[in-house]
Amino acid sequence: MDISIGTWFVADEKEDETTFPQVGERSSTLAFQDVYWRCVACFYVTSVANNPLARHVFYTNTPIRSVDGFDMQALFDRLGVEVIRLPITYRIPRGEAKSWGNQFYILDVIKHIAGNASTEKFIILDSDCVWNSSVERLSDALDEFGCVTYTLDNNAYEINSAINGVTRQQMRAALNDWQNIPSKPGDDQCVEYSGGELFAATHSECKILASMIDDLWQWQFGQPKIRGFLEEAHFLSILYAARGYKNFTANPFIKRMWTTFKVNNIEKKDLDIDIWHLPAEKKSGFRAAFRRLVDGKLPADPARLSIYFARTMGIPRRSAGKFVADASRKINEKALASLGARIGLRTE
Numbered sequence: 001m002d003i004s005i006g007t008w009f010v011a012d013e014k015e016d017e018t019t020f021p022q023v024g025e026r027s028s029t030l031a032f033q034d035v036y037w038r039c040v041a042c043f044y045v046t047s048v049a050n051n052p053l054a055r056h057v058f059y060t061n062t063p064i065r066s067v068d069g070f071d072m073q074a075l076f077d078r079l080g081v082e083v084i085r086l087p088i089t090y091r092i093p094r095g096e097a098k099s100w101g102n103q104f105y106i107l108d109v110i111k112h113i114a115g116n117a118s119t120e121k122f123i124i125l126d127s128d129c130v131w132n133s134s135v136e137r138l139s140d141a142l143d144e145f146g147c148v149t150y151t152l153d154n155n156a157y158e159i160n161s162a163i164n165g166v167t168r169q170q171m172r173a174a175l176n177d178w179q180n181i182p183s184k185p186g187d188d189q190c191v192e193y194s195g196g197e198l199f200a201a202t203h204s205e206c207k208i209l210a211s212m213i214d215d216l217w218q219w220q221f222g223q224p225k226i227r228g229f230l231e232e233a234h235f236l237s238i239l240y241a242a243r244g245y246k247n248f249t250a251n252p253f254i255k256r257m258w259t260t261f262k263v264n265n266i267e268k269k270d271l272d273i274d275i276w277h278l279p280a281e282k283k284s285g286f287r288a289a290f291r292r293l294v295d296g297k298l299p300a301d302p303a304r305l306s307i308y309f310a311r312t313m314g315i316p317r318r319s320a321g322k323f324v325a326d327a328s329r330k331i332n333e334k335a336l337a338s339l340g341a342r343i344g345l346r347t348e
Helices: 030-050 072-079 105-114 136-145 168-178 203-220 232-243 268-272 285-294 302-313 320-343
Strands: 003-009 055-060 081-085 121-125 129-131 198-202 254-256 275-277
Touching: 003 030, 003 105, 030 055, 030 072, 030 129, 030 285, 030 302, 055 105, 072 081, 105 121, 105 198, 105 203, 105 232, 121 136, 121 203, 136 198, 168 203, 168 232, 198 203, 203 232, 285 302
Parallel strands: 003 055, 003 121, 055 081, 254 275
Antiparallel strands: 121 198, 129 275
């Protein structure tokens, strides 16, 4: 199979730390970083089970280490995951963005891919994703479109509503200004917002996109104030629009699934989605699955593995046991935050 599948992890130093709201720890702390290492382990276990013929790569700026006493390098060796050490060179200036400060690492990854033609197609996902089935359908879509985009439902945002600090109209204005495109009546008023949890493109498209990265980056930081992007999804959405890629082409294969008590967008049909993105499960479902991995109790068969992860992540609905566990964790987190506030501890 002429395709590479991977994820990435950046270990921030204290001077680069920002907050990641779903984790609630400073990004330079080991407690924060362990949350993502556990996700990384589950990502590769599920991908290798479902895609045994694909090349698997892991991009990181830090040495591989043990988590909860579990040897991550030994896991990578057993699964055949190739580790690529790559420094992070793209960051929003400190003070401009308080959250998700290392997300632009995907730009370093894209440029690395462009210069290293190991396979014809590349899929890079956030680590809090689980493979539920084979990459074959997504691979076929790459053959058709060159680059596929996971476009967020427009109904979720008004055209002038900020998405993580930038509106779709502002992204369009940035694109027009960057490429010196005069606005005309009847032109699109916005750039569609594509989620950053998926980057999937052929090597030839990666080379073109990589050649555009520095120009867009330098354009923004030549402006009096930040205009077009505050996180990687804004940036990628502008690039995709500049290339004229069709929107929604990855939507049949991946879904951002919310499993919180306040927001749950999962439907029974999502059991057939190839990739589950589960941002709210970082400290719950992924931790439970990692514990099973450490104990050697994860199923090896892809079908049984999917059944296990569906139950553990609450797809399509929480079991009674998961409801109790998740509720208890939330109560404990709130109590700890309240205690920290009273005695002056920093909890984020």
